[in-house]
Amino acid sequence: MSDKISVKEAGGRKIVLADSAAAMDESTKGDVFVDGSHCGINVGEMTLDTGAGAMIGNDAGMGKNDAGIAGLKFLDKHGIPAAAVSAMSAKIGNGRSTYEQGKISVVNEAARKLGVSAGMSAKEAADRLLESLVKSGK
Amino acid sequence: MTHEVHKVVKESGGLRIVIADSATSVSEDNKNDIVVDGSHCGANIAPDYILPSGARGMIGNDAGIGLENAGVASLKTLEEHGIPAAAVAAMSAEIGVGQSTYDEGVISAANELAKKMGVTVGMSAKEAADKMLEGIS
Numbered sequence: 001m002s003d004k005i006s007v008k009e010a011g012g013r014k015i016v017l018a019d020s021a022a023a024m025d026e027s028t029k030g031d032v033f034v035d036g037s038h039c040g041i042n043v044g045e046m047t048l049d050t051g052a053g054a055m056i057g058n059d060a061g062m063g064k065n066d067a068g069i070a071g072l073k074f075l076d077k078h079g080i081p082a083a084a085v086s087a088m089s090a091k092i093g094n095g096r097s098t099y100e101q102g103k104i105s106v107v108n109e110a111a112r113k114l115g116v117s118a119g120m121s122a123k124e125a126a127d128r129l130l131e132s133l134v135k136s137g138k
Numbered sequence: 139m140t141h142e143v144h145k146v147v148k149e150s151g152g153l154r155i156v157i158a159d160s161a162t163s164v165s166e167d168n169k170n171d172i173v174v175d176g177s178h179c180g181a182n183i184a185p186d187y188i189l190p191s192g193a194r195g196m197i198g199n200d201a202g203i204g205l206e207n208a209g210v211a212s213l214k215t216l217e218e219h220g221i222p223a224a225a226v227a228a229m230s231a232e233i234g235v236g237q238s239t240y241d242e243g244v245i246s247a248a249n250e251l252a253k254k255m256g257v258t259v260g261m262s263a264k265e266a267a268d269k270m271l272e273g274i275s
Contacts (some may be wrong), residue, residue: 019180019182019186020162020182022140022160022162027146036180036182037177037178038177038178038199038201038233038234039236040176040232040233040234041234041236042160042176042234042235043158043234046140056176058201059202060178060199060201060202060204060209060228060233061201061202061203061204061209061228061229062202062228063199063201063202063228063229063231063232063233064228064229064230064231064232064238064242065232065234066231067228067231067232067235067238068201068202068228068233068234068235069234070234071183071234087201087202087203087204087205087208087209088202088204089205090204090205090208091180091181091204091206091208091211092178092180092201092204092205092208092209093178093180093181093182093208093209093211093212094180094181094182094208097205097208101205111191120275132209
């Protein structure tokens with residue numbers, strides 16, 4: 001997939017798919033960004049810097065010191081809902097696979113409060129996040 | 139592309155070993171480099187970042203290998219383009235942190251070109267990067 005595509009829109013916000021979190025920019029501000037990247041600390045920083053409304057990525061097998069999901073905790077501190085799909089459920093590096101095949105393995109507190117939970121499909125999680133963001137108007 | 143200042147850890151014969159947190163920060167400035175990064179080695183990494191940059195070698199993270207070996211899919215693509223490449227085990231180094239890949243990473247997978255240069259599974263990423271540097275000089 002080149003760059004990014006929007007798969008759903010509601011209340012001026014979108015669910016956007018991209019292979020890499022590096023595709024986040026001004027145009028995805030406030031959106032639910034679903035990508036094929038790991039959720040390491042640098043991806044958390046990219047998400048915060050670009051102002052995405054919520055993020056779903058890949059847990060990259062968690063790995064050493066849970067580095068694969070370190071960005072989720074980081075985003076939680078900033079009140080940004082974020083979740084990861086299991087590396088065995090979706091192909092890392094492929095945003096469409098995250099969205100269509102991904103099963104949520106980890107959620108941060110902000111996402112949990114919006115009804116996202118482990119075991120849910122990434123698609124359902126993205127829908128819940130979009131709905132909640134639109135309702136909250138934040 | 140993300141902006142990042144790369145750390146150069148070695149230079150020899152016009153080639154360098156550089157460290158980056160993300161493969162998405164690699165550019166034409168890295169055309170003489172072996173890039174050691176914190177990214178996974180998924181299918182998008184080779185065509186979207188490493189090949190356009192002209193980098194000479196790559197070491198990333200295997201991201202736990204994952205569904206259909208997606209975490210190391212780019213090693214083969216790079217092989218087809220004559221680029222030695224390898225991945226470190228996700229349990230050996232922190233994904234997203236290039237310095238951790240370099241300092242702590244233990245090789246879990248390597249393409250044939252890297253193997254021909256002496257890179258082996260179980261080797262430290264540091265030694266593997268050195269082998270690539272020697273191998274392509």
